[in-house]
Each structure stands twice: as C-alpha cells, then as structure tokens.
Amino acid sequence: MTTLDHAKVSESRPNPPKSLITKLNMGTGMIVGIVFAEVMYFWGKSMWDRQEAVMENRILTLSMFAWCIGFLIGIGAFIGPFRWLIGKDLTDEEQLFLAGKGQGVSRYFRYCTDHKVVGIQYLVGVMVMLGAGGTMAMMIRTNLITPGSKWVNAEIYNSLVGLHGITMIVALIIVSTGPFGNFILPIMIGARDMAFPRLNALSWWLLFTAIPVLCSAWFFGGIPTGWTAYAPLSVQAGGGMNAFIVTIIIFAISSAIAGANITTTVVTMRAKGMKWNRVPIFVIGATISVAMAIPAFPSFMASQMMAAFDRTIGTHFYDAEFGGSGWLYAHLFWIMGHPEVYVILIPGVAILMEIAPVFARSPLFSYTTAVVGLAGIVGLSFLVWAHHMYISGWLPSLNGPFMVTTEMISIPTGLLFLVLLGTIWRGRPWMKLPMLGVYALLWNFLIGGITGIYLSDVPADDYLHGSMFVTAHFHYTLMGAALTGAIAGLAYWFPKMTGRMLDERSGYISFWLVQIGFQVLFLGMFAAGSQGQPRRVADYEQAFATSDLISTIGAYLVGIGMIVLLYSVVHSWRKGKIAPMNPWGAKTLEWTVPYPIYLENFHEAPVVTSDPYGYGRSEK
Amino acid sequence: MSTSTEHVMHHDAPEVVGRRERLGVRLIIVADGAFIFAMIFSYFYLRNLNVNNGWLPADGHTFTVSSGWLLALPFIIAAISHNFGQKRRESMGVLSIVTFVVLAIGLVMQWSQLSNMPFMLAEEGGFEGAYASMAFFLGGANLLHYVLGTFVALGIAIRTKRGSSTGTHETWRLRTAGSWFTWLAISAVACAITTSFAAV
Ligand code: HEM
Ligand SMILES: [Cu+2]
Numbered sequence: 001m002t003t004l005d006h007a008k009v010s011e012s013r014p015n016p017p018k019s020l021i022t023k024l025n026m027g028t029g030m031i032v033g034i035v036f037a038e039v040m041y042f043w044g045k046s047m048w049d050r051q052e053a054v055m056e057n058r059i060l061t062l063s064m065f066a067w068c069i070g071f072l073i074g075i076g077a078f079i080g081p082f083r084w085l086i087g088k089d090l091t092d093e094e095q096l097f098l099a100g101k102g103q104g105v106s107r108y109f110r111y112c113t114d115h116k117v118v119g120i121q122y123l124v125g126v127m128v129m130l131g132a133g134g135t136m137a138m139m140i141r142t143n144l145i146t147p148g149s150k151w152v153n154a155e156i157y158n159s160l161v162g163l164h165g166i167t168m169i170v171a172l173i174i175v176s177t178g179p180f181g182n183f184i185l186p187i188m189i190g191a192r193d194m195a196f197p198r199l200n201a202l203s204w205w206l207l208f209t210a211i212p213v214l215c216s217a218w219f220f221g222g223i224p225t226g227w228t229a230y231a232p233l234s235v236q237a238g239g240g241m242n243a244f245i246v247t248i249i250i251f252a253i254s255s256a257i258a259g260a261n262i263t264t265t266v267v268t269m270r271a272k273g274m275k276w277n278r279v280p281i282f283v284i285g286a287t288i289s290v291a292m293a294i295p296a297f298p299s300f301m302a303s304q305m306m307a308a309f310d311r312t313i314g315t316h317f318y319d320a321e322f323g324g325s326g327w328l329y330a331h332l333f334w335i336m337g338h339p340e341v342y343v344i345l346i347p348g349v350a351i352l353m354e355i356a357p358v359f360a361r362s363p364l365f366s367y368t369t370a371v372v373g374l375a376g377i378v379g380l381s382f383l384v385w386a387h388h389m390y391i392s393g394w395l396p397s398l399n400g401p402f403m404v405t406t407e408m409i410s411i412p413t414g415l416l417f418l419v420l421l422g423t424i425w426r427g428r429p430w431m432k433l434p435m436l437g438v439y440a441l442l443w444n445f446l447i448g449g450i451t452g453i454y455l456s457d458v459p460a461d462d463y464l465h466g467s468m469f470v471t472a473h474f475h476y477t478l479m480g481a482a483l484t485g486a487i488a489g490l491a492y493w494f495p496k497m498t499g500r501m502l503d504e505r506s507g508y509i510s511f512w513l514v515q516i517g518f519q520v521l522f523l524g525m526f527a528a529g530s531q532g533q534p535r536r537v538a539d540y541e542q543a544f545a546t547s548d549l550i551s552t553i554g555a556y557l558v559g560i561g562m563i564v565l566l567y568s569v570v571h572s573w574r575k576g577k578i579a580p581m582n583p584w585g586a587k588t589l590e591w592t593v594p595y596p597i598y599l600e601n602f603h604e605a606p607v608v609t610s611d612p613y614g615y616g617r618s619e620k
Numbered sequence: 621m622s623t624s625t626e627h628v629m630h631h632d633a634p635e636v637v638g639r640r641e642r643l644g645v646r647l648i649i650v651a652d653g654a655f656i657f658a659m660i661f662s663y664f665y666l667r668n669l670n671v672n673n674g675w676l677p678a679d680g681h682t683f684t685v686s687s688g689w690l691l692a693l694p695f696i697i698a699a700i701s702h703n704f705g706q707k708r709r710e711s712m713g714v715l716s717i718v719t720f721v722v723l724a725i726g727l728v729m730q731w732s733q734l735s736n737m738p739f740m741l742a743e744e745g746g747f748e749g750a751y752a753s754m755a756f757f758l759g760g761a762n763l764l765h766y767v768l769g770t771f772v773a774l775g776i777a778i779r780t781k782r783g784s785s786t787g788t789h790e791t792w793r794l795r796t797a798g799s800w801f802t803w804l805a806i807s808a809v810a811c812a813i814t815t816s817f818a819a820v
Contacts (some may be wrong), residue, residue, distance in 0.1 A: 054745070085775040087784035192630055195640050260647035268640045294647055298655035302662070306757065314746020315753035316674070317662070323674025323750030328665050332658055600630055 021076055021094055026109040029075030033209070036070025037063045057242055058312040060220060064246040068209040075205060076111045080198045099197065101599060111205060113197035116597060119183025120497065121204050123490075126178055127566070129171035129211070134562055136164035141521075141555035144548050147540050157538035159222025159240065166227040166244065167214065170251055172478055173293070173340065174207070175486040176347035181262055181286045184493050187590040188280050190271025190608065192600040195264040203258035210250040217243035226536050228337075231303075231318035231329035235310045242311070245304045252301035259290035271589065273608035280588050280612050281370055282489075285350020288374050289343045292381075296339040303332035327394050334385035342381045344478060346374060348485025349416055349445075352438045355492055356420055358586045359435035360427025363613040370419045376412030380405060387456050391465045399458045406456035413449055417442065427615075432584070433507045437488025440515050444480025448473060451526070469529025472522045480518060487511075487565070494572065495579030499595035503576055506568035510561045517557025524550035588612045638792020645796050649803045656807045659758055660814050666750040670820050677739045677748040682818035683755060689816075691733065691762060692808035694726030698769060699798075699805035702776070706794040716780045719801070720773035727766035734759050751818060758811045765804050772797055 044059035072078060083090055090098070100107030100114045107117055140160050143151040152160065186194055194200045217223055220239030234241055266287045270279065306317040307329070316322035318329055357364045364370065386394070386402040420438060429435060451473040454460050464470060494502040528547035533540050540548065582591040589606055632640075667675050676682065698719045705715030739752035747753045776797060779785040785794065 081771075085771070085778065087775075087779040087782040089784070196644055199644075256648065256651040260644050260651070263647055264640055264644045268636070268643060291647075294651045295654040298651050299658040302655055302658035306662070306753075309753065309757065313756075314741075314744075315756060316747055316750055317666070317753050317757075320671050321674070322746075322748070323666060323671050324753070325666060325669055325671050325750075327669075328662055331665070332662065335658075 019094060021079055021097060024074065024076035024079075024111065025106070026075060029071040029073075029205075032074025033067045033069075033071030036073075037067035040066035054312060054314055056239060060239055060242040061246060061308055061312050064213050064216070064242060067213065068206070068246075068250055071209045072202075072205065077202055077205060098201075099193075099599060111198075111201045113193075113201050114599065115182050115186050115194045115197065115200055116497075118200050118204050119179050119181075121208075122174060122178030122182055123497070125204070125208065125211070126171050126175050127569070129167055130175075130562075131566070132215075133164050133167035133171060134559065136160050136167070138555060138559050140164060141552040143538060144540070145552045146549070147542055147545055150539075152538075154538040155224070156222065158224045158226075158536070159218070161536050162223040162226045162229075162244075163214070163217060164227075166223075166229075166247070168478070169227055169340075169344075170210075170214075170247075172344045172482055172486075173255065175344075175483065176351060176489060177258070177262065177286050177290050178204075179497075180282070180351070180486075180489050180493060181258075181290065181347070183497055184590050185262065185283055185286055186265060186269070187496075187593060187597070187601050188283055188588050189266060189269065189274060190589050190602065190606040191265060191269040192602065192605075194261055195269060196261045199257050199261050203254045203261065206250055206254035206257070210247045210254070213243050213250070214247040215243075217241075228333060229304075229307070230333075231307055231310070231326055232320075232324070234307050234329075235318055242308075245308045245311075248304045249301055249308075252297045252304075255290070255293050255297055259294040262290045263287055263294070271606045271608050277367065278608055278611045280354060281364060281367065282347075282350045282354040284371060285346045285353070285374060288378055289346045289350075292339050292346075292378055293343050296336045296343065296382075298336075299332045300336035300340075303329055303336075306332075327389075327392065330389050330392055330394070331385070334388045335382070337388065338385045339378075339381045341474070341477065342377055344482045346377065348482035348489075349441065350374075351485045351489040351492070352441050353416070353419060353423075354588075355434045355488055356423040356438050357427075357613045357615060358492075358584050359430045359432060359438075360424050361430065361615045362423060362427035363611075363615055365419060365422030365425070367611065367613070369415050373412040373415030373419065376415070377409060380409045380412065384409060384456075387461075390458050390461050403456055403458050407453055410449060410453055417445075432491075433502065433504060433511065434488045434492035434584075436508075436511055437484050437491075440484045440511075441481050444476050444484060444518070448476030448480055451476065463532075464529065466534055467529040468525050468533045468535050471535045472525035472529055475522050475525070480522075484515075490569070492584070493590075494569075495583050496590055496595065496597075498573050498576070499579055500572055500576030501579045501583065503568050503572045506564055506571070510565035510568060513561030513564060514558050515561075517554045517559075517561055519554070521551050521554030521558060524548070524554060586612075587614065634787065634789035634792065638789055638796070641793065642796045642799065645800055649800070652803070653807070656761065656810060659754075659761060660810060663754045663758070663814050664817075666754060667817070667820060671750070674749045675751050675820055676818070677752060680819070681739065682751060683815065685816045685818075687733070688812040688814075691726065691730055691759075692805070692812040694722045694729070695765070695769070695801075695805040695808040697722045698726075698773065699801040702773070702794075702801045703798045706798050709791075712780050712785070712794075716773065716777040720770065720777045723766060723770045723773050727763070727770055730759060730763045730766050734763060755815060758815060762808060762811060765807065769801065769804050772800065 041059060041063040044062055048055035048058060050056050050059065080090060098111065098113045100110070100112040100117055107114070108121060112118065139152065140157070143149055143157055182194070182200065217240035220243060222240045223229070223244050224237050225234045225241070229244055266283055306315070309315040310317055310319065316324040318324045318326055320326070353364060353370055384402060384406045386398060387406045390399050420442060424438065451469070455464055455470060455473055491502050491507060494500070524547045528544045528551065531544055531547065533544040579595065581594050592606065593601060701715045701722065702719045705712040734756065737756060739748040740746070741748050747756065776785065776794065
C-alpha cells in the first residue's frame with residue numbers, strides 16, 4: 001500500500017523505461033497501418049485480377065484487415081503478448097509507463113492502460129461517431145423534405161440510410177458502457193483499475209481502427225443494404241460492403257474483449273463490503289449489457305464472415321442457387337439483433353435509475369425490482385428474435401409463439417418504469433439537467449415500448465412491417481431512451497470526468513430543443529408510417545408530404561439542439577465552472593475522490609458499509 | 621510517511637490475480653463458444669433445408685468422417701498433455717514442448733486441408749454448394765484455434781524453459797491455460813461431430 005503524497009507524485013517524472021514502448025503512439029500506428037494496407041493492396045493486385053468483383057472484394061477486405069493489424073502493431077498492442085511469449089514480462093516501470101504516468105495529454109494518443117484515459121477516448125470517439133451519424137440523418141431528412149426533391153440521388157440516399165444506421169447503432173452500443181463503464185464504473189466499485197488494463201486499451205484501439213474503415217465505404221460505392229445488411233443483397237453489393245463487414249468483425253472482437261473485461265472487473269474487484277445488493281444500479285446495468293453482448297455478438301460476426309466468404313472466395317452460404325439461404329442470415333442477424341437493442345437500452349435506463357435517487361433525494365424504489373426487471377429482459381431477449389421475421393415466410397406457425405414472448409418483454413420493462421416512478425413519487429425532485437433525462441425517458445420510452453407492442457402483434461405488423469412506423473418505433477427507444485440516458489449521464493458525471501460543471505443554460509436549451517424536435521420528428525414519422533410510407537426509400541407519394549415536412553422540421557430542431565450540446569460540452573470542458581468534489585451530494589464512491597483523480601483512484605482502499613441510496617434514512 | 625517520490629505500484633495477491641484471469645478467459649471462451657454454436661447452427665440449418673438440393677456437391681462427395689476427427693486429434697492430445705503437465709510440474713518441461721509440437725502439426729494439417737479444398741466449381745469458380753462452404757468455414761475456425769493454441773503453447777514452452785514459469789501466479793496461469801486447451805479440444809470435437817453428419 002502506498003502512502004505517497006499525491007501532489008508530489010504527479011510532479012515527479014519517473015525516468016521512463018528506454019524500451020520500444022515509449023516510442024510508439026497513434027502516429028506510428030497510423031504509419032504502420034497504412035503501409036500494411038498499401039502493401040497488401042498492391043500485392044493483392046499483382047496476385048489477382050481486379051476486373052472480377054470477387055477478386056476486388058478480396059483485395060479490399062484483406063487491405064482493410066491489414067490496416068487494422070498494422071495499426072495495432074504500430075501502436076504497440078502486441079508488445080505485451082510478445083513479451084509474455086518470450087518469457088520477459090513487462091516490468092513495473094514499463095507498466096506504469098503504459099498507464100500513462102507523468103505523460104500529460106500525450107497519453108490520450110498512446111496505448112494507454114489507465115481506465116480513465118480509455119473512458120475519455122471512448123467519449124470523444126462516441127461524440128465523433130454521433131456527429132457523423134447525425135450529419136447523415138440531417139441529409140436524409142433534407143432529401144425527404146418534399147416529394148421528388150432529388151436532393152441526392154437514390155444510390156447516395158441508400159448509402160446515407162445504411163451508414164447512418166450502422167454508425168448510430170455502433171455509437172449507441174458503446175455510448176454509455178464506453179465512457180462511463182470505463183471511467184466511472186471502476187471507481188464506483190472502489191477498484192484501482194480494470195481487471196485487464198491492456199485489454200482495455202485494446203478494446204478502444206480496435207474500435208478506433210474500425211472508424212476509418214467504415215468511413216471508407218463512401219469511397220468504394222457506399223452500402224445499399226441498410227444497417228441490417230440482409231443477404232444475399234449484401235453479397236451482391238459493391239465495394240463499400242467490404243468496409244461494413246470488416247467494421248462489424250472488428251467491432252465484435254472489441255466488444256467481446258470489453259465485455260469480458262468489465263464483467264470480470266465487477267465480479268472480482270469490488271471494494272470490501274460491497275455485497276451484490278450494495279452494488280450501484282448503473283454498475284449492474286452496465287455489466288448486464290456488456291455481459292449480454294458476449295454471447296450475442298459472435299453470431300453477428302459469424303453472419304458477416306460468411307458474407308465476406310461469399311463475396312471474396314465464392315462460398316455459397318446465402319445463395320439459394322447453390323444451397324444457401326437468406327433466412328440463415330436473418331436468423332443469425334436477429335439472434336444477435338434483438339439482444340443488442342437491449343445491450344443499448346439497459347445502460348441508458350440504468351444511468352437514469354442511478355440519477356433518480358440522487359436528485360429525488362429518496363432511495364431507489366426498489367433495488368430488487370430493478371434487478372429482477374433487468375434480469376427478465378435479458379432472459380426473454382434471446383427468445384424473441386423472429387418478431388423481425390414474421391413477414392419473411394419462415395415458419396408462419398411460429399409467429400404466434402414469438403408474438404407471445406415478445407409481448408412478455410413488456411412486463412420486465414414495465415418494472416423498470418415502476419422503479420423510476422416509485423423513486424420520484426415520494427421524493428423531492430431537484431430539477432437539474434441530469435434529472436430532466438428521467439422525465440424524458442418516461443415519456444419517450446412509453447411511446448417506444450407501446451408501439452413495440454403494436455409491432456409484435458402479427459396482423460398489425462403485416463401492415464406496418466417495412467414502414468416508417470418501425471423507424472419511428474426504434475428511434476423512440478434508441479434515441480428517446482438510450483441516448484437520453486447517456487446524455488443525462490454525461491451531465492451527471494461531467495464534473496468527475498473533467499473537473500468542471502457542464503454549463504446549465506446551454507444544457508437546458510439543448511435539452512428542450514432536442515426533446516421537442518424529437519417529438520415533432522418522430523410523431524410525424526409515426527403518422528407517415530401509419531399512412532403506409534415505406535422506410536429506406538428515397539422518394540415518396542404526395543399523400544405523405546405533410547407528415548414528412550413535419551418530420552424534417554423536427555429533425556432540424558434536433559440538429560440545432562445537438563450543436564448547442566456540442567458547444568456546451570466543448571465550452572464547459574475548457575472554461576466551465578470548477579466543480580466541487582461532490583456537486584450533487586451523491587453517495588456512490590466515485591464522488592469521494594478529488595479531481596484530478598489519483599492514478600490508482602484511491603489512496604486507501606474504500607470499505608462499503610451500506611447501499612448507496614440511503615437518502616432520507618437516518619445515518620448509521 | 622514515506623518521503624520518496626517514487627511511485628510504488630499496487631500489487632494484488634497472486635491468487636486474486638490468478639482467479640481474475642481465469643474468469644476473463646472463461647468469458648472469452650463463452651464468446652468463442654457462441655461463435656462455434658453459430659457455425660454449427662448454420663451447418664444444420666443449411667443441411668436440413670437443403671435448398672434446391674444444393675447442400676452436397678453434384679457428385680455427392682464429402683470429406684470422410686475420419687478426416688474431421690483426425691483434425692480434432694491434436695487438440696485432444698494437446699489438452700491432455702498440457703493438463704497433465706500442469707498438475708505434475710516436473711514433467712512440464714517435456715510436456716509443454718509436446719503440446720506445442722502437436723498443435724503445430726495440427727496447424728499444418730488444417731492449413732493443407734483448406735488450401736487443397738476439393739468441391740470447387742470448374743467453370744464459375746467458387747465452392748460447390750453449401751456443404752463445401754460450411755466445411756471451409758468450420759475448417760477456418762479450427763485453423764484460427766490452432767494459431768491461438770500454438771501461440772499459447774509456444775509461450776508456455778519458452779517460459780518453462782527459461783524458468784519464468786514459477787510462482788503462485790504462474791501456477792494459476794497454467795491452470796487457466798488448461799481450461800483454454802480443454803475448450804479447444806471440446807470445440808474441435810463438436811465440429812468433428814457436426815461434420816460427421818454430412819449426407820442429407
Ligand atoms: C416493449 C418492448 C419492445 C417491443 C415489444 C418491440 C417490438 C418490436 C418489433 C415487433 C419489431 C419489428 C418490427 C418490424 O420490423 O416489422 C421491432 C423493431 C425494432 N425495435 Fe423494438 N420492441 C421493443 C423495444 C425496443 C427497444 C428497447 C429497442 C432499442 C433500444 C428496440 C429497437 C428496435 C429496432 C432497432 C427495430 C428495427 C430493426 C430494423 O428492422 O431495422 N425495440 N421492435
Ligand atoms: Cu427485436
């Protein structure tokens with residue numbers, strides 16, 4: 001146990017180890033990555049004839065993987081495993097260097113193992129992805145402003161829809177468990193770091209390599225398939241599809257690593273006295289989310305590998321002429337896909353369940369119900385995937401059972417509602433920015449959930465499937481619930497992550513612009529969908545003109561609101577009011593450490609003696 | 621209070637770290653298992669659908685059942701030899717080399733199977749049907765397992781030779797590696813069972 005003075009420690013710069021580790025960073029990663037990709041590309045071109053689509057796909061796919069591996073080599077990701085291999089484990093000094101000791105800002109551009117650095121990297125990465133996805137959303141809505149606008153051509157429109165979709169899905173999968181799961185969660189449970197610090201860095205930098213790959217889709221003709229990338233359409237699609245496939249494979253590996261890491265941390269590294277019923281509910285939610293991804297995402301990865309083989313070496317997994325089947329893809333995709341929507345939702349709701357007691361100043365009502373609700377959702381969500389396939393013709397006799405399991409999910413979901421309502425009910429709400437998110441969620445998720453029940457009804461879905469109604473439904477859940485929760489989490493933990501308060505005024509302005517714009521946008525879209533407007537189509541009939549115009553106006557409001565939020569975050573980060581150690585008077589452990597947080601979080605390992613929601617109870 | 625400005629790293633007890641690593645590896649095994657399951661599911665799905673009678677190649681040929689089991693054999697031997705060595709540490713020096721060599725042989729065997737794939741279409745190029753595609757996919761996953769297994773086995777062999785493999789933490793690690801090798805054997809057997817059911 002160290003008894004060192006914090007100030008002194010951070011002043012002194014230990015002699016950094018003289019090994020290769022100190023020389024590598026994001027820049028060397030990019031250089032090696034680009035060299036690898038180029039070499040692969042030219043070697044491929046000399047080996048295979050680029051005229052054939054199969055060969056071109058092969059060259060592109062391999063070059064993209066080469067970039068990823070080259071980048072990881074160049075940033076030093078394999079130094080640890082290599083040193084293990086030759087039996088010369090990293091020294092303490094080297095490990096401290098990797099943890100970013102005494103490196104200032106440059107550690108954000110290195111293979112840094114400090115969970116707080118990784119959390120910030122995820123936060124910035126997510127903001128970039130949301131910005132890109134949001135820009136594409138604005139372009140989609142601009143094209144749909146009037147019938148026949150032809151603002152972009154149909155091919156570009158398709159790509160916009162697909163890339164917007166997958167960018168946002170990936171961003172939302174990590175939006176809470178990335179920044180807060182890495183930065184806040186270990187402190188919240190009283191741990192000194194994550195269980196596997198190097199894997200932590202690996203999960204982030206893997207994801208980082210996927211971002212340019214996904215962007216490159218634009219240069220190879222975009223993706224025409226929507227985010228679901230149904231085969232065999234995806235097998236026939238042009239070069240941009242390779243980028244989609246490679247992105248998903250990398251992302252699946254990254255999330256398996258992150259999932260194993262966060263789960264292990266929570267299971268094995270909780271502070272003394274933090275029994276399972278004393279674990280903050282956000283920690284439970286984040287763990288459930290990442291743990292659920294561990295068995296779910298490999299099936300997505302397998303589906304994309306098969307698509308890659310079909311495209312690059314001529315296998316026939318999805319081609320019915322040679323014994324393949326499109327249904328196979330739909331199964332693999334949705335066996336992942338439905339659990340995945342809860343991977344997205346649960347951390348968002350869990351953040352709000354963490355926030356509600358703090359700002360309502362009343363204990364979480366009731367912890368057990370919350371955990372039972374979350375567990376029920378997990379159990380059921382692996383049993384409902386075929387509600388996305390009612391109309392596909394696959395075993396219609398099973399539509400009934402899948403309808404029942406799907407509708408049953410609304411029971412545990414309802415429990416989460418009761419938890420939030422019950423917590424606010426007897427409390428005395430303190431209406432700060434994070435708390436507003438709780439109210440927004442209650443409203444938005446009510447609509448999202450109930451329209452989900454419409455869709456799970458087979459006869460209703462017969463009409464609504466493939467329409468804008470579905471699009472509106474899942475935006476109410478993804479954006480209205482999960483993203484709202486993440487933004488509330490940002491407002492809540494901003495002081496701990498940056499040492500400054502998030503500016504309230506611009507925060508409120510952004511909140512109301514986004515929430516009002518959001519209702520206009522998606523209630524308009526429900527109207528269009530009920531009228532029968534198909535989703536993912538560049539143009540539409542005059543009959544839908546009013547609903548679409550309303551939607552587009554709402555979208556612009558959301559866009560402006562998000563720009564205000566971006567301003568608020570950037571401005572507050574640089575010049576915001578300095579935050580006290582515990583601005584909200586919360587009782588979880590992360591509020592017991594001062595900013596800047598000590599490298600190993602705590603001078604003395606904390607001991608927990610009660611649950612963190614004892615508001616209004618007499619102090620023992 | 622110490623006046624030194626040198627930072628002292630906090631170290632958890634070796635058993636604690638060992639247990640932690642074991643859980644991490646087990647969770648990775650769950651992910652890998654889900655992947656293997658997805659492949660086996662796909663295999664039987666396509667086989668039982670037999671769309672357009674396109675499961676088997678036109679002449680009905682498949683790999684022999686024994687070839688699938690032959691490719692699983694190195695994994696089984698490796699798992700036994702590693703786990704045996706891990707319990708009797710004095711024999712680890714030899715057994716860790718055995719584990720490595722066996723897996724390296726398996727790696728070469730699997731590679732040569734994949735690079736001499738029969739069942740290819742003469743004119744259009746590409747694979748002759750869904751069975752051939754699935755066999756390639758399962759073989760590819762096996763190959764990846766061989767690569768990962770060989771890497772771990774090589775590391776253990778080198779570390780044992782250099783004497784880095786001593787101490788409580790290393791004992792835990794060898795045990796954890798044991799569950800990884802056992803899993804590789806189980807998954808190879810699962811794939812061999814799967815490919816034993818080729819004909820519709
Ligand atoms: C009460 C809970 C819910 C029910 C009963 C439900 C039901 C459904 C049904 C039946 C569909 C298929 C519609 C169709 O394609 O015809 C659907 C689509 C979808 N749902 Fe939900 N849902 C619920 C909650 C959620 C949540 C919480 C999320 C995400 C956080 C979500 C995200 C999605 C997405 C992304 C799609 C569309 C996928 C696509 O085709 O692109 N849903 N939902
Ligand atoms: Cu679903």
